[in-house]
Amino acid sequence: MEIKENLKDGNKAFEEGSVSKVLFKFALPIVIALLVSELYNMVDSLYIGQVVGANGIGALTIAFPIQRLFLAIAMLVSVGASTAVAKASGEGDLKKIQKIIPTAITLVTMLSVLVLCSIYLFQDKILISLGASSNTLNYAKTYVSIILIGLIFNGFTLVVSYILTALGNSKITLISTSIGAIANIIIDYILIVMFDFGIAGAAISTAVSQLISAVYAFYQYKKAVKGLTISFSLKNLQPSMALTMICVGFSTFVIEISDAVVSVILNNLLFSSGGDVAIVTIGLITRVSMFLFVTVIGFSSAMQPMAAYNYGAKNFTRLYEIIRKSIIDVTVTTSIVWFLIMLFTKEIMSLFVTDPAIIETVVPAFRTVVSVFPIIGVYYVAIYYYQAMGNVKSSFLLSIYRQIIVFIPLVFILVKVFNLGVFGAWISFPISDAISFITSLFYVRKAYSSIDDMIETEKVKKKLRKTAIATM
Numbered sequence: 001m002e003i004k005e006n007l008k009d010g011n012k013a014f015e016e017g018s019v020s021k022v023l024f025k026f027a028l029p030i031v032i033a034l035l036v037s038e039l040y041n042m043v044d045s046l047y048i049g050q051v052v053g054a055n056g057i058g059a060l061t062i063a064f065p066i067q068r069l070f071l072a073i074a075m076l077v078s079v080g081a082s083t084a085v086a087k088a089s090g091e092g093d094l095k096k097i098q099k100i101i102p103t104a105i106t107l108v109t110m111l112s113v114l115v116l117c118s119i120y121l122f123q124d125k126i127l128i129s130l131g132a133s134s135n136t137l138n139y140a141k142t143y144v145s146i147i148l149i150g151l152i153f154n155g156f157t158l159v160v161s162y163i164l165t166a167l168g169n170s171k172i173t174l175i176s177t178s179i180g181a182i183a184n185i186i187i188d189y190i191l192i193v194m195f196d197f198g199i200a201g202a203a204i205s206t207a208v209s210q211l212i213s214a215v216y217a218f219y220q221y222k223k224a225v226k227g228l229t230i231s232f233s234l235k236n237l238q239p240s241m242a243l244t245m246i247c248v249g250f251s252t253f254v255i256e257i258s259d260a261v262v263s264v265i266l267n268n269l270l271f272s273s274g275g276d277v278a279i280v281t282i283g284l285i286t287r288v289s290m291f292l293f294v295t296v297i298g299f300s301s302a303m304q305p306m307a308a309y310n311y312g313a314k315n316f317t318r319l320y321e322i323i324r325k326s327i328i329d330v331t332v333t334t335s336i337v338w339f340l341i342m343l344f345t346k347e348i349m350s351l352f353v354t355d356p357a358i359i360e361t362v363v364p365a366f367r368t369v370v371s372v373f374p375i376i377g378v379y380y381v382a383i384y385y386y387q388a389m390g391n392v393k394s395s396f397l398l399s400i401y402r403q404i405i406v407f408i409p410l411v412f413i414l415v416k417v418f419n420l421g422v423f424g425a426w427i428s429f430p431i432s433d434a435i436s437f438i439t440s441l442f443y444v445r446k447a448y449s450s451i452d453d454m455i456e457t458e459k460v461k462k463k464l465r466k467t468a469i470a471t472m
Contacts, residue, residue, distance in 0.1 A: 014090075020328075022306065023302050023303060026165055026302035027302035029161065030297075030298040031298030032177050034294040039181050042287050043184050043185055044205070044206060047188050047193065048060060048198075049353045054358065055136055056199055057352065058133075059136045059139030059143055060202075061131075061286070065130055065260035066119060069115060069256075072252075072257040073108065073111045073115065073155060074154065074158040076246060076249040077246075078249065079249035079387060081166075082304070084244060085166040085167060085305075086305035086312070087308050087309070103237055103241045104245060105159060112151065112152045116148050123141060127144065129264070131267030142199050142203065143199050143202065147206050150211060153210040157176060157177070162301070175220070176213050179213055179216050183208070247392050248390065249387070251383055251398065254404075261404070261408075265412075267279060269416075273425075274422045277358065280353070284366070285369050288341065289369065289370055292334060292341070296376065297380060299329060299333065300377075303326040303385070304385070304387060305388070307323070307388040317455060320448065320455075323448070327377065331374055331377045335374040338370065338373055345363050365426050371430045372430045372434055372437075375437040379402060385447055401439060402433070403432075407432040410428045410432060
């Protein structure tokens with residue numbers, strides 16, 4: 001399929017038909033792409049929990065902030081690039097799209113390699129600062145040393161996935177990410193169960209699977225977008241475009257990196273209050289709650305190119321509808337997933353660990369942490385909408401609000417000042433979610449008001465044009 005055909009099909013979907021149908025169409029591959037990114041670690045946790053035990057889960061928990069950092073870098077470029085492509089598509093600017101894509105690929109590679117080298121140089125110090133103990137340090141070091149290479153490939157796959165979605169092509173994304181997930185499950189079983197490679201086997205499996213997914217995505221991408229040359233050369237990096245991508249995607253980067261920051265703080269707070277058991281508990285909570293987060297982020301991300309396109313095309317009435325339907329759809333979908341997970345929490349946790357004491361600890365903790373999660377979809381829709389509009393200030397403020405402004409001070413107060421220990425950490429989550437939800441309603445109302453103003457402005461312009469034509 002030529003890029004012009006991709007643009008034609010994508011444009012038609014963005015500007016016509018049911019908003020909910022289009023939203024689900026484009027949200028599904030994004031949800032799967034993000035789920036696969038999380039699934040690599042989740043599958044590792046399943047095997048490691050059963051074969052290595054609690055210390056293995058603890059090591060994966062220590063490695064989580066590093067994985068989150070690489071995901072944050074990939075999302076920074078992915079969101080920035082997809083928004084730029086969607087806007088250029090709405091404006092019909094093919095030449096601009098041809099410059100955006102190589103810039104995005106080069107940028108994500110540069111940033112990922114830079115971080116990789118830094119982590120290798122200071123690995124022991126970094127892992128200890130992340131909460132590694134004498135029981136988990138060697139496991140964590142083995143795992144991180146191997147997965148770092150694979151994380152670069154995963155970043156490439158995510159960037160390509162977002163670009164293809166912005167062009168209206170979602171099938172390739174679905175297949176490439178599924179291939180990676182299936183490969184990881186198979187290789188994990190071979191290396192961990194059959195050959196007893198332990199945590200090293202999990203890391204090798206993750207890296208190889210991410211490479212397989214990236215190779216397939218690259219091959220199909222070259223077929224889908226003919227005439228574009230993808231190169232990692234610095235010559236293809238357009239500084240102004242790269243800066244724009246970083247500015248637009250920065251809010252998403254902050255969302256992802258704030259998870260890493262919170263993870264580091266929680267690891268240290270929980271270790272001081274509950275030891276390795278508390279570290280294992282938050283690790284399991286984080287992995288299972290990802291099923292909820294990918295749903296929210298997937299729908300919000302799908303909304304973003306739709307909003308950006310219709311904003312560029314000055315179709316403000318549809319833009320209004322996109323926000324409204326996005327909020328409804330993400331809330332309903334997340335509520336369904338949330339209900340199922342809450343219903344089968346014990347059974348799900350039993351897949352990761354066999355120790356009854358840990359299961360009895362993690363089940364009520366998890367239910368407390370995600371108790372009001374369905375309402376948080378509004379918050380993420382607001383963030384991604386302001387990103388799509390290029391409103392860096394509002395999107396950035398919202399992106400740091402929940403985790404940095406509300407959660408971190410709150411968890412310190414409840415755990416240290418009120419001496420609530422691990423329970424204080426657990427209840428900090430729903431309180432932060434509720435506060436963020438209330439705040440996001442203000443921003444959604446502000447967005448509606450702004451769109452109403454744009455609609456009225458366009459009506460005035462049309463009347464003036466008609467008057468001018470009539471007087472000629």
